[in-house]
Each structure stands twice: as structure tokens, then as C-alpha cells.
Amino acid sequence: MLGPVILAASRSDKMRRLVSAAPGTKQVVARFIAGETVDDVVPIVSELSGRGLEVTLDVVGEDITTVEQSYAARDAYLELIGRLKELGLGARAEMSVKLSMFGQSLENGHELALANVRPVVEAAAEIGTTVTLDAEDHTTLDSMFAIHEELRKDFPQTGCVIQAYLFRTEDDARRLAANGSRVRIVKGAYKEPASVAIQDKPEIDKAYVRIMKILMDGEGYPMIGSHDPRLISIGQELARRAGRKLDEYEFQMLYGIRSEEQNRLAAEGHRMRVYTAYGTDWYGYFMRRLAEKPANLLFFVRSILTK
Numbered sequence: 001m002l003g004p005v006i007l008a009a010s011r012s013d014k015m016r017r018l019v020s021a022a023p024g025t026k027q028v029v030a031r032f033i034a035g036e037t038v039d040d041v042v043p044i045v046s047e048l049s050g051r052g053l054e055v056t057l058d059v060v061g062e063d064i065t066t067v068e069q070s071y072a073a074r075d076a077y078l079e080l081i082g083r084l085k086e087l088g089l090g091a092r093a094e095m096s097v098k099l100s101m102f103g104q105s106l107e108n109g110h111e112l113a114l115a116n117v118r119p120v121v122e123a124a125a126e127i128g129t130t131v132t133l134d135a136e137d138h139t140t141l142d143s144m145f146a147i148h149e150e151l152r153k154d155f156p157q158t159g160c161v162i163q164a165y166l167f168r169t170e171d172d173a174r175r176l177a178a179n180g181s182r183v184r185i186v187k188g189a190y191k192e193p194a195s196v197a198i199q200d201k202p203e204i205d206k207a208y209v210r211i212m213k214i215l216m217d218g219e220g221y222p223m224i225g226s227h228d229p230r231l232i233s234i235g236q237e238l239a240r241r242a243g244r245k246l247d248e249y250e251f252q253m254l255y256g257i258r259s260e261e262q263n264r265l266a267a268e269g270h271r272m273r274v275y276t277a278y279g280t281d282w283y284g285y286f287m288r289r290l291a292e293k294p295a296n297l298l299f300f301v302r303s304i305l306t307k
């Protein structure tokens, strides 16, 4: 029951101010957010890479309100890619972007987001890596998929995310699997109404398995984004049955969650990518992590009370 309440709070400015000002917040945020600046995150990329893990980097931020903020988001990614280039880390790190941060919800947002994300995708390609478009709430997805298709004309490696909880996703998976796309499948992290999304957790897991099968049997590159041990082992089995080699799919988990499992999968020879978020606008990302696991909320409340 707590999850939906926390997700509703993730969109509230009043709660944002309260949570950000609470003593102890920083310490809990640091579990999920790798730092505030490029200088904070670069050593983490090296460290993860040294452990045989791949990385996808997310500059946190979403729901911006001005065009200038959308340019700042673009520039933050360009700065990051520049640093990865200097350090020769391009091959290990791809980027994950939220189109809302690139201006998608502003006036002419679709065109603005496309214009902002294109130079990021170009710069990533120049250093031998790629970009994945994250999936946000369901109202943004038609635009996200259209931008994905447009970018793939010049940069076929551009990936996108699909969410198992949405009724539409099996159809999206079939289309993307048939056209050879990189696709990350996740359960879904937003508060969605029953008119568009499955509400029952076991039913979401069943949909996840059906979608993984579509992706594994298809022509694309499946990226299994989950910490759920049952789904991970089913993913391994589906890949084996589809005759995929270890470099023809990958697993992805979030920074700070189930690190030992991340190491174990990498040691078994799997490609294991860690979604590493950093930046100052961490509120929405952090609240979704609290919503996913009530124990995180208890830990958070306890750390505030003991300050």
C-alpha cells in the first residue's frame, strides 16, 4: 500500500522540499545516487569497470519547466561524454536519458526533446557507445517510441525501455524485437491507472516473462532490467532456449541494489550493466527507489529520527 503513496509524493513539490531538507536524507540518497558531479561519477565508472561490470549513466532530472533547463540537460550529458572520451572509458559506459528532462513536456516538446537528444546520441556514437531512452509515465511513450525510431535511422544502436506493467507492452515488444532494436525490459516504476496498467504484482511478473520470451526469440538485443532472482534465472533459461550467446543479451541492475548478485552474474560470464545515476536533481529517482521497497522507507525514516 505504501508504494502508490510514495509515488504520488514523488510528484509533489511540497514533499520535495521537506525530503530534501530533512537531516539524514543525504546519507540515504548516497546509497542510490553515485554523486553530484561528473568528477564524483567517473571514479565509480572505473571501479565498476574494474570489477568486470558495464555501466549505463543517468544524469538525474525530469519534469523540467523551461527550455533553458532542457539545454542544460543536453549539455550535462555532452560534458559527461567528453570526460569519458578523455579517459578512454567510452566502451564501458552507455547513457540512459529521460526525454522529460530534454523538454518533452514543454510546448513543441516532442521536437525539442528530439533536437536536444540527437547531439547526445551523436557524441556517444563518436566514442563508441550508445544511448537508451528510459520509459517514463504512459502519456510520454508514443513520443518516446517515435523519437527512438527517428534516432535509429542514423544510430541503429539506440535503445529504449519497455515496462511489463503496461497493457500495450507486448505489442511494443513484438514490434521492437522484429526490427532488431536494443530493448531494456523493466517491471515499471510509475503510478499508473488500472485503465492502462496491470496492478497485481504476480500478474506483472507473468507479463514480464512473456515479454522476455518475445525479446529473446526476436531479432534484437534484450536487456533484462531487474533485481528479481526468479526473473533473472528465467531470463537465462529463455536465452539458452533461444540459442543466444552470452554477448547477445545482457542483465541490468541499479547502482546500490544487489551488488553481490551483479558480481556473481559478471563472474559467470554474463554481460552485467549497472544503471548509475548521479546529479543534484535526485528527488524523483530517489522516491521511486523508496516506493519499490518499503524497507528503504523505514531505513530513511529511522535515519531522519536518529539525526
Ligand code: FDA
Residues within 6 Å of the ligand: 133, 134, 135, 136, 161, 163, 186, 187, 188, 189, 190, 225, 226, 227, 228, 229, 252, 253, 254, 257, 258, 274, 275, 288, 289, 290, 292, 293, 296
Ligand atoms: P522487485 O521490485 O520485485 O524487486 C526484486 C528484489 O530486488 C527485491 O525483493 C529487493 O531485494 C530488490 N530491490 C528491488 N528494488 C529495490 C530497491 N529500490 N531497493 C532495494 N532493493 C530493491 N522503470 C521505469 O519505469 N522506466 C525505466 O526506464 C526504468 N529503468 C530501469 C533500469 C534498470 C537497469 C533497472 C534495474 C530498473 C529500471 N526501472 C525503470 C525500474 C523498474 O521498473 C522497477 O521499478 C525496479 O527494477 C524494481 O523491480 P525489480 O524487477 O527489480 O523487481
